[in-house]
Amino acid sequence: MSGAALAPLRDHRFRWYFLSRVVDLVGDIMGSVALVFAVLAVSSSPMALGAVLAAHSIPVVIFLLVGGVLADRFGRTVVIQLSNVTAGLTQLAIATLVITGAAEIWHLVLLTAINGVAAAANGPALAGLLPQLAPKDSLQQANALNGLLRNIALVMAPALAGVLVVGVGAGWAIAINGGTYLLAAILLLPIKLPPPASREDGDSILRDLVTGWTFFRMTTWLWVIVLAFGALNALHSGGFRTLGPPLAEESELGVEGWAMILSAGAMGLVATSVVFLHVPLRRPLLYGMLGCAVYSVQIIALGSTTQLWILVAAAFVGGAGIEIFGLGWELAMQERVPEDMLSRVYSYDMLGSFIAIPVGQLAFGPLGEAFGLQKMILVAGVAYLAISLLTLGSRSVRDLQRADQEPEVTNTTSVPGS
Template identity: 35%
Template sequence: MTPPTPPALRRPAWAGRNYTLLTAAAVVTGLGSSGALIAAAFAVLEAGGNGTDVGLVAASRTVPLVLFLLIGGAVADRLPRQRVMVAANTLNCLSQGAFAVLVLSGEAQLWQMALLSALGGTGQAFFGPAAEGMLLSSVSGEQAGRAFAFFRMGMNGANIGGAALGGALVASVGPGWVLAADAVAFAVAAGLRAFLDVGAVPDREPGGGLLADLRVGWREVAVRPWLWGIVAQFSVINAVVGAAEAVYGPLVAEEHLGGAGPWGIALAAFGAGTVGGALLMTRWKPRRILLAGTLCVFPLALPSAALAVPLPAWEVTAAMFAGGVTIEVFSVTWMMALHQEIPEDKLSRVASYDWFGSVTMVPVAAALAGPAAEVFGRTAALWGCSVLIVLLTAAVLTVPDVRRLTRRVPEPSAGGGPAAANPPPPVVDGSPTPADS
């Protein structure tokens, strides 16, 4: 007789096969990729490059990510998302493996590293929308928010651990072996995702081509003011937060906080805050999901304000932790809203527009951060970052559906996915409104 599984080891009912595989694969790639970002920068420096060359290789990954994101979303809604994810992971595995071989051989040249980084960004452009669509369609019922929170907690924890481990390994064994480990992580993740069950996913109806698919995806965004409003909000917020952390933060830390050590602790506190925010969302189920999430964006202005003063290092660290907790609350409520309101067969296209808005302005802001500090002064530029976050968040709260969109419990489906390919009308303030799709 087989002994019963102890309760502590029993998988929760909401954590189905696909959800479990997706979460495990995300943890594996998070561990590898976080360290690989550090390794790539040091690989460029070891090859004789300078700070400009490091930025060039980083930009080589970002540019194709932006260029191909929308196409990736359309492809992921047309083809089985599982195949798109596995193909993208395979491309990332091969590109990182080649990167590792070049670095370990000591023959890596700048153009080769830039090209391989571009291939990695291309893979991410196709992977991201497919993965988000697959995750959102892998859970259903009242526990969807808890499932998204646990997923993000695992992913954020892996990113923190991967960055710490990657930095230590780059110092001890060199960047080439860290890049090789990342290639192995992508291979393992592709293997896990190959076992995803897509039998319950409804067949895709024939479409009118790539451009028609993109237009349909845009319509899904355009008819929902809460959706395009928040995407527009975060196109700027992500950019100014990235500029504050990547450009202004290290300079303030060098002059006022005690150098790289305290700044590294502050960044780690932000990461720890995201884990704490996800843990909070495993228990909290706000009724008005977007109202709760959007209110939690306001504290994201605290780190820039703390750097503008500047406050002592421990207070900057506390502000970073608070920003991490609250932005993670928003992230989970945002996933809940997309899961609830977007038809299953359009999830990846909507996710691609979301991603596109989130990343497009980041390199622009990073490039303009230095000139802005020269014209207005660094303190004024940092206060400007905080003010933009507050004003844009307040503006989004004027959208009625952001304040009123209510969490509902869908009927469970036999296949373990979403309750329906076309969800029922959104519940706003307890009263149903016409469906947007």
């Protein structure tokens, strides 16, 4: 890789952040895959799996806005560390129950819900931290490196989880995830950042939320994309993530096949991350939403066949597509949203994008049992494609350019009092 591609790593703070993310991502991805099969070992019902997944998603939705305010007020590294410690302890508790054979579905629902509260604080803080550590002229490279790291973890961790689940059981993979959460929190200790700007006495959490909401609703490209992803994430979590593992278990794919599909998707993400370490992404949302349309290919394929080589190829293509969106979205947010309210605006983004995920997780289980797993996965994939393309009907999405280019007209308006 060229020196320009690796420029963000010259800052020691970014290096510690990067190392913390390595540990966190590998453990978290491995733990999430293992949790699915731990639940299926307790109950083979897709509805039980949907309930546990929703137990994580619902607290995330409820507490996201508060998490964004806390990150902007008290510092993003502190919020990340506290949330990692909480998540680590809950994962270790789940692992103990699973390994000892004492786990029941209500145990997993309760502990996963606590983990979801921690994730609600962690997400906006993490999203707002990266641009504090990367130079403005290396922002795309910093995001691409972060994406490359995440995507390499997505290649390795599901395969490792599959080996552990088959070899020693899901509980041990979840236990490792608990330890990685704690280690990731420790690795952030060397990062020293200026404290957040002091607030006036009258600045309440409610006022912070109102300021963030005002910016959100007055920025057309922002709310259009978030509205679309409210539906897209419900379709993905319900159609692919909830129905995919039971389909794999009852077909010739098996646990190993499902892990290969996830890893192939991650390889597509990796390849795209490497490309965009060098190639500028000038219209981040136009190409991003086209990438989402490409991502629907892997869901449609799973709804059409159980031939492993077809699903692996479709997952690679889909992974490449969704990575373009991920990079484009981060650049649009980090360049167009004021730094002092970035975590708050990210929390509105995440709230809108995640709010329907529990609906998808809870609804697709019964729908899959009633109409067939594969048929409902196909319906989800076709709907995903249609929504992705419809989003491009908004000119503010199509025309948004990078901040260093001559800006075209968007409906972004400054917010008084921010």
